[in-house]
Amino acid sequence: MPNAFNPSVSAALPGYQWLSDLRIEAAEGLDGVAPPSADEEVWRYSRIRDLDLEQLGPLVSQVESTGPSAIWPQPGTTAATLFLRNGWLEDATISAEAEALGVTVGRLSDNENGSRYLGSVEGAPADLFGHMNRAFGPEPLAVVVPDGVRLDAPIVILVHTDADSAAVFPRLFVSCGADSDATVVEQHTSADVRSMVAPVLEAAVGNDARLRHGLVQDLGKEVWQLCHQTFQVGQNATLDSFVAGMGGCYSRTRTDCRLMGRGGHASLTAAYHGEGEQTHDFRTFQEHVAPDTTSELLFKGALDGASNSVYSGLIRVHPEAVRTRAYQTNRNIKLSPDAWAQSVPNLEIETDDVMCSHASTVSPVDQDQLFYLESRGVPTTIAERLLVEGFFGEVIDRAPTAAVGEALRSVLVERLDRRLRNAVAGEAA
Amino acid sequence: MTVDRVLRIEGLCAKAGDTHILSGIDLEIRPGEVHAVMGPNGSGKSTLSHVLMGRPGYEVTAGSATLDGTDLLTLAPWERAQAGLFLALQHPTEVPGVSLESMLVEAARAGNRDTTGVRESLVAEAERIGFDEKFLDRPVNVDLSGGEKKRNEALQLSVIRPLYAVLDEIDSGLDVDALAAVARRVQDATDETGLGVLVITHFSRLLEVLEPDRVHVLSNGRIHTSGGPELAERLEAEGYVGILGESAAAPEVAVSLGLGEDPFADPLA
Numbered sequence: 209m210p211n212a213f214n215p216s217v218s219a220a221l222p223g224y225q226w227l228s229d230l231r232i233e234a235a236e237g238l239d240g241v242a243p244p245s246a247d248e249e250v251w252r253y254s255r256i257r258d259l260d261l262e263q264l265g266p267l268v269s270q271v272e273s274t275g276p277s278a279i280w281p282q283p284g285t286t287a288a289t290l291f292l293r294n295g296w297l298e299d300a301t302i303s304a305e306a307e308a309l310g311v312t313v314g315r316l317s318d319n320e321n322g323s324r325y326l327g328s329v330e331g332a333p334a335d336l337f338g339h340m341n342r343a344f345g346p347e348p349l350a351v352v353v354p355d356g357v358r359l360d361a362p363i364v365i366l367v368h369t370d371a372d373s374a375a376v377f378p379r380l381f382v383s384c385g386a387d388s389d390a391t392v393v394e395q396h397t398s399a400d401v402r403s404m405v406a407p408v409l410e411a412a413v414g415n416d417a418r419l420r421h422g423l424v425q426d427l428g429k430e431v432w433q434l435c436h437q438t439f440q441v442g443q444n445a446t447l448d449s450f451v452a453g454m455g456g457c458y459s460r461t462r463t464d465c466r467l468m469g470r471g472g473h474a475s476l477t478a479a480y481h482g483e484g485e486q487t488h489d490f491r492t493f494q495e496h497v498a499p500d501t502t503s504e505l506l507f508k509g510a511l512d513g514a515s516n517s518v519y520s521g522l523i524r525v526h527p528e529a530v531r532t533r534a535y536q537t538n539r540n541i542k543l544s545p546d547a548w549a550q551s552v553p554n555l556e557i558e559t560d561d562v563m564c565s566h567a568s569t570v571s572p573v574d575q576d577q578l579f580y581l582e583s584r585g586v587p588t589t590i591a592e593r594l595l596v597e598g599f600f601g602e603v604i605d606r607a608p609t610a611a612v613g614e615a616l617r618s619v620l621v622e623r624l625d626r627r628l629r630n631a632v633a634g635e636a637a
Numbered sequence: 638m639t640v641d642r643v644l645r646i647e648g649l650c651a652k653a654g655d656t657h658i659l660s661g662i663d664l665e666i667r668p669g670e671v672h673a674v675m676g677p678n679g680s681g682k683s684t685l686s687h688v689l690m691g692r693p694g695y696e697v698t699a700g701s702a703t704l705d706g707t708d709l710l711t712l713a714p715w716e717r718a719q720a721g722l723f724l725a726l727q728h729p730t731e732v733p734g735v736s737l738e739s740m741l742v743e744a745a746r747a748g749n750r751d752t753t754g755v756r757e758s759l760v761a762e763a764e765r766i767g768f769d770e771k772f773l774d775r776p777v778n779v780d781l782s783g784g785e786k787k788r789n790e791a792l793q794l795s796v797i798r799p800l801y802a803v804l805d806e807i808d809s810g811l812d813v814d815a816l817a818a819v820a821r822r823v824q825d826a827t828d829e830t831g832l833g834v835l836v837i838t839h840f841s842r843l844l845e846v847l848e849p850d851r852v853h854v855l856s857n858g859r860i861h862t863s864g865g866p867e868l869a870e871r872l873e874a875e876g877y878v879g880i881l882g883e884s885a886a887a888p889e890v891a892v893s894l895g896l897g898e899d900p901f902a903d904p905l906a
Contacts, residue, residue, distance in 0.1 A: 575693065577730055577735075579690075579693065579730070580729070580732060581715075581732065581740055582713070582714040582715040582718065583692075583714055583724050583726075584715075584718055584723075585718035585719045585747055585748055585797065586743045587713075587747050588713065588715060590743050591715070594735045594740065594743060595732070595734070598733055598735040599733075599734055600734070601734040602733075602734070
């Protein structure tokens with residue numbers, strides 16, 4: 209472990225004693241944590257060995273802002289908005305309605321149950337970055353929606369990084385009480401820096417509750433993101449998880465979805481687009497622990513330039529989880545001969561009476577569809593663009609809010625326009 | 638300088654892979670004319686339509702195809718469409734996620750045509766053809782029945798207003814009402830906008846509603862016989878065997894291809 213990542217950094221971070229103790233313990237244990245290796249299945253095909261931690265260090269305190277920050281949602285459109293910069297909470301607002309309903313947002317250490325929450329969904333950290341997050345996360349956040357509370361407006365969390373050469377550790381705990389209904393959208397952005405962001409999300413969806421969670425990642429092109437999300441879904445509860453992977457140099461999202469209560473349901477959706485030499489890396493675990501649980505995964509990506517993606521997912525059905533229904537679909541469009549996608553779906557079923565399926569495809573734009581559009585007079589590059597937009601349509605329809613869907617659509621359009629301009633420039637050359 | 642307005646196909650030869658399918662096709666279609674190309678399975682009918690539109694997978698080995706003097710064969714498919722050629726497919730492709738309107742708007746934009754009237758034109762033409770307006774907002778051809786897909790092809794033809802249209806077995810899988818609606822719309826276009834039509838069909842049923850000026854019988858990749866509308870009637874009465882003889886109606890060349898169940902099938906159809 210590089211010297212910058214040492215327990216004295218952990219000791220210098222703010223917060224109550226229990227949090228400080230937890231950080232120091234995690235930091236002291238770091239040397240005993242095996243670094244990730246592409247030999248392990250969860251890191252296979254990744255280019256994790258290209259990550260040079262020697263060039264990075266955790267922040268002991270907030271640094272000056274280096275430029276424009278994240279795009280704030282329209283005032284009055286959210287139940288709460290949190291702004292996390294370089295892992296530090298800069299601003300938090302909550303609507304009068306949400307506050308009156310007992311919703312709390314802010315520092316986890318300010319929450320009376322904070323010490324109980326941290327790690328309660330995740331369990332042991334999944335990997336080195338999870339351990340590092342515990343050791344160096346400056347200000348873990350908590351969003352708590354009490355039992356029976358239904359929020360129409362989303363809770364928006366802006367996770368912005370503008371510190372250079374930094375290792376940034378945002379952390380969020382979401383608790384949706386029994387029979388509650390909430391939407392939480394995280395928007396991850398950055399300045400044009402060479403940093404690493406390793407966010408951890410823990411979310412507990414109580415019995416009969418519903419959580420729509422979105423992670424929209426549009427980081428700068430030199431940023432490495434190593435994200436871990438863990439969801440715990442209670443009895444008859446519903447989770448709709450949505451990830452949009454757009455930016456970043458290497459962007460990894462590991463999602464552990466644990467269906468713990470009978471009748472729980474999870475829908476997991478992702479849309480990703482790669483260009484240049486980007487890597488998008490997704491690892492999913494659909495863990496069916498309780499009977500009569502369902503999960504449905506649809507991940508779709510388009511890879512341009514020399515970009516690449518990895519999708520590796522496991523549906524695991526525990527012995528008690530009879531009558532599980534679990535589906536897993538990963539579809540990739542290769543927009544360039546130099547782009548590639550790995551797709552590795554897996555099943556591990558320890559009981560009978562289940563219905564599981566997985567499907568994955570990696571292919572260029574459908575040639576028959578392309579010809580059809582061309583035969584109507586649509587130029588090739590524009591036809592491809594229509595097809596790619598269309599390809600993403602069904603996943604964008606699953607965005608947690610209409611605003612997120614729109615924002616994502618415009619990011620995609622911007623990227624496809626860039627492609628179009630490059631194609632035109634290429635023809636002219 | 639006046640342009641000679643004609644879709645002219647001369648000595649057109651084409652192959653798919655190593656299989657020679659077209660062996661010298663000559664056709665001249667002038668504005669307002671309807672030419673029917675008929676022929677048994679495997680005679681090269683669908684290949685002819687695909688080669689004219691430039692579908693990948695075919696190689697033109699000889700001959701030419703010009704549209705009002707423009708060489709089609711050097712153009713990309715979308716450029717052929719912009720030059721005024723339309724291909725109505727036997728099996729219109731389902732295009733998930735792409736709406737009919739956005740497709741036609743992009744086509745109009747690429748041709749520097751007005752894009753604002755596309756929706757209005759679609760609605761008006763849909764009503765004329767009997768294409769349910771609710772389908773206009775669906776992705777192109779997705780979940781449409783065979784008949785609806787063909788009406789959709791005719792709808793697009795009438796919105797795009799090409800100079801020449803190739804209709805590839807547009808009558809297959811079509812109920813009588815849809816057939817009549819599609820044929821009537823194409824017939825009207827020949828009168829109203831001077832559309833030249835090359836209609837490719839296996840059966841003469843279509844030609845009862847879409848009256849051809851000329852009928853050509855295709856066999857082994859060549860035009861075997863040409864004539865007026867009476868040729869279609871003769872075909873109806875005598876079958877291909879009556880016109881082409883036993884051997885030509887079932888060409889032996891295809892047998893050696895070893896393509897399995899239907900050795901005469903277009904390998905790319």
